[in-house]
Every structure is written in structure tokens, then in C-alpha cells.
Amino acid sequence: MYETIQNKLTKLKENKIFEFFVVAVIIISALEIGAKTFELTDTAISLTGVLDIFITVFFLFELTVRFITDNDKKNFFKKGWNIFDSLVVAISLIPINDSEMALLARLVRIFRVLRMVSVVPELRVLINSLIKALPQLGYVVLLMFIIFYIYAAFGSYVFKDINPFLWGDIAISMLTLFRIMTFEDWTDIQYETMEIYPWSWIFYLTFIFFTAFAFLNMVIGIVVNVMEEEHSAMKKEKEPSMTELQNEIRELKSLILTNQNIEKPKS
Structure with a gap:
């Protein structure tokens, strides 16, 4: 059962469409961060809130896929880029509204743009x-x-x-x-x-x-x-x-x- 799921997730990870979709989500995340620096209407604020939840959940899913498909799971979190991605995703899960960690959560969300570096090998x-x-x-x-x-x-x-x-x-x-x-x-x-x-x-x-x-x-x-x-x-x-x-x-x-x-x- 586990091997079947792992094989399917490996195919998903190596799929070019999925890779392009990950890059697209990172770009959307960057645009969403930039949009929040402007004065927005209530509808736009609600939309960015929903979009932020989707981006965070997707990043969590993508990181989970990478962990499951990795052949050397013991050393997965010893790699610098995996640690960086994990920290960004973990802190992104912190609720922004009515929280003492709100400023930290907002600042870390800015660094989600750097996930483009961990996704693109040339970068x-x-x-x-x-x-x-x-x-x-x-x-x-x-x-x-x-x-x-x-x-x-x-x-x-x-x-x-x-x-x-x-x-x-x-x-x-x-x-x-x-x-x-x-x-x-x-x-x-x-x-x-x-x-x-x-x-x-x-x-x-x-x-x-x-x-x-x-x-x-x-x-x-x-x-x-x-x-x-x-x-x-x-x-x-x-x-x-x-x-x-x-x-x-x-x-x-x-x-x-x-x-x-x-x-x-x-x-």
C-alpha cells in the first residue's frame, strides 16, 4: 500500500505539469504578498486570505510529497533547502489574525518567494x-x-x-x-x-x-x-x-x- 502511494507520488513529483504548477503557485504567492502592501477592499482582503490558505496548504502538500518520495528520509532534513522549505511552511501555518506572532508570520510569508530557488535547479x-x-x-x-x-x-x-x-x-x-x-x-x-x-x-x-x-x-x-x-x-x-x-x-x-x-x- 505504502509503495503504491510512493510510486504514484514519485510520478506526480517528476511530472513537468506539476513542476510548472509549483512554480506558478510560488509566483502567485509573490503577487499576493505584493498586493497586501496596497489598500484593498474588503472583498480583495477576503480573497487574499483564502488564497493565502490555499498556498500554505499546497506548500505543505508539496513538501510532504518530496519527503515521501525521498529515498534517504533519514537525511532529508539535513539538506539546507529542505530545512529552509520546512521552516517557511511551518511558520506559514501560524495564524496571522489576533496573534502575537502575526508580524513574524507576515515576514516569513515574504520569504516564500525564495522557494523558487529550491524548486529551480539552476537557481x-x-x-x-x-x-x-x-x-x-x-x-x-x-x-x-x-x-x-x-x-x-x-x-x-x-x-x-x-x-x-x-x-x-x-x-x-x-x-x-x-x-x-x-x-x-x-x-x-x-x-x-x-x-x-x-x-x-x-x-x-x-x-x-x-x-x-x-x-x-x-x-x-x-x-x-x-x-x-x-x-x-x-x-x-x-x-x-x-x-x-x-x-x-x-x-x-x-x-x-x-x-x-x-x-x-x-x-
Whole structure:
């Protein structure tokens, strides 16, 4: 009985129409969350309430299907995306009206949009790549922070009297440098200091070279490299290796030869 239900749910899970329907429900959930930020009529509020119940029940059903069809149920809740989906579904079951947890329930419902990532494999690859790249990115970020700190201290000491609003202390100076790194009207800041210190253009150009050109390109390179590794790993999981295929071919040959020897008439 259980195996029959499991087989039927497995077919349902692997059905493309069901996958598209899951994605459609996630999109509807996102639209429903956005609609609640507007002033709605009583009819629309009732409709969104019913829709919210349907979405929550459907997500619970979809998570149950995934759990039943999973071959390794012991490790089901050890996988990051399964834990995330389970938490979102569990907290979505909290009633919103007249509840101390109402704000938390509303905020968690916003994260239901992220379920699109757990459903679409390509999006999972992107997120996994970013997570796996964090250790390598940490060293780049640390080096970037050191550069920021040095330039911010220099800018605060030298340019503080010119514009205290931008260079008043080291914290404000770091925010100003972030603005310069993102090229947000940075030339206005440069020309202001160049009126007093004509050589200050060197300060800005060297900072932009280190941050916007060198470090950001390092970050992009690390992320792209990890992403390629994730794509390769995903392809290896989907496609059987050549060794496995060769072993299967050998087994088939041995079975065929064995059957031929058995069926061969004795002389």
C-alpha cells in the first residue's frame, strides 16, 4: 500500500505539469504578498486570505510529497533547502489574525518567494556557488576592508576641514569611499578637495583602481570559477560516469555469454 502511494507520488513529483504548477503557485504567492502592501477592499482582503490558505496548504502538500518520495528520509532534513522549505511552511501555518506572532508570520510569508530557488535547479546552483565562494571571498573582503580603512583614515585626517559631512570621521569616510567606489557622483567629491589639494586626484584614482577594478574583478573571478565547478558537479550527478557504463556493459556481456553457453547443445 505504502509503495503504491510512493510510486504514484514519485510520478506526480517528476511530472513537468506539476513542476510548472509549483512554480506558478510560488509566483502567485509573490503577487499576493505584493498586493497586501496596497489598500484593498474588503472583498480583495477576503480573497487574499483564502488564497493565502490555499498556498500554505499546497506548500505543505508539496513538501510532504518530496519527503515521501525521498529515498534517504533519514537525511532529508539535513539538506539546507529542505530545512529552509520546512521552516517557511511551518511558520506559514501560524495564524496571522489576533496573534502575537502575526508580524513574524507576515515576514516569513515574504520569504516564500525564495522557494523558487529550491524548486529551480539552476537557481540552486547559483546560490550554492555563492555560498561555497564565501570562504575565498572572505580574504578578498578582508583585504578590501584594509584598503578602505587606510584610505578612510587618510581622507579623514586630510579632508576633514574641507567637508566634515563627507570626511568627519573614519566611519563617515568609509561611507564616502563606498560612494566613490560605486561611481556615485564621485567627481564632485574629487573636485571639491582638488580646490585645496590639487594632488588629491591621485588619492581617488588609486583607490578606484584597487577597489572597483582589482578587487571587484577578483570577486567576479572567484564566483565564476566556483559556479563552473558546481555546473560540472551537477552534470556528473545527472549523467552516469564512463566507468559505471563500462562495468554495466561488461556485466551484460558476461550474462549474454553465460546464456549462450547454457543454451548451446552438447555435442
